[in-house]
Amino acid sequence: MTTTLLLLPGLLCDRWLWSGLRPALGERSCMPLDALTQDDTIDAMVETVLAQAPPRFALAGYSMGGIVALHLAARAPERLSHLVILNSTARPDPPERRIIRDEQMARAQAGGLEAVVETEFMPLYFAPGPTRPTTLEGLVRAMARHLGPAIFCRQMRALRDRSDARPLLPGITCPTLVLGAAHDALCSVDRHREMADSLPNARLHILEEAGHMAPLEAPTAMAAQISEFLDA
Incomplete structure (x- = not known):
């Protein structure tokens, strides 16, 4: 019996993020978790995931979910039996990014979440x-509408205030599979190489x-890499 693969989504993503990936994984037992919506710190997200997870599992985390996965590991x-990091980073937010997040949260709380997604996120995805x-853009918009501004702000605070995960990597x-994308404008290939070199x-x-939205853009190719890794 194969180990259950838990799937952690990213910012403003729900289980629909995996709508192409899960069928491509075939008979593998997958458990998509919407566990990153309740908390506003990475550490609290880790504890929520551990409370919902089976005693032993494989874990794949995308973007923000990858940050949570590193801290959980x-x-x-x-x-954990296996760890998969998808389109993510081990680095903390730089100061200028923290300022941008505060501005985006203020706009979302004032009713501008859809505009933030459309003008600031979508061009980078x-x-x-x-x-x-x-x-795929329509799916991104639908997930954002479903989760809404309150969850967006909780997740943004967790990302803004996260600690540097790089010191954790050698332990x-x-x-571990570190899976990136050549055209990821948010989490560069260099960031993925940095993680792989330290793990x-x-x-x-x-x-x-x-x-950056590789789980939506290339689910079959991503599933093939994950399956080969887990079966090795």
Whole structure:
């Protein structure tokens, strides 16, 4: 019996983020968690995930979910069989990003969440191409509307105030896949390489035709890499 794979989404994402990935994983037991909506610190998110998770599991975290996954792996290594970090970073927010987050939260609380998503997030989400992926953009908008400004602000505070995870990386010894994308405008290939170089038991793979929203853009290619890693 294979170990259950828990899936942690990113900022303003829910289980629909995995709508293409889960079928591509075939018969593997997957458990998408909407556990990152209740808390406004990374540490509290870790505790919420641990309370909902089975005794032992594999964990895949996307973007903000990847940050939570790194901290969880350091907090409870005995619970993890495998770790997958998707389109994420181990670094803390730089000061200028913290200021931007505060401005975006203020706009969202004033009724401008959809405008923030449309004008500031959407241009950074997808790989460049001759046409924008309108179906995928619609899914991003729908997830944001579903979660709303209160959850957005909780998640933004957690990201703004997170600690540097880089000192944790050498102590995370479980098998780890660091999976990035060549056109990720938010979490660069260099950030993924930095993580893979610091994790003792990691492999790195870069998806060439995707951007930050790789779980939506390239679910089949991502699922193939995850399945090969978990089955190795």
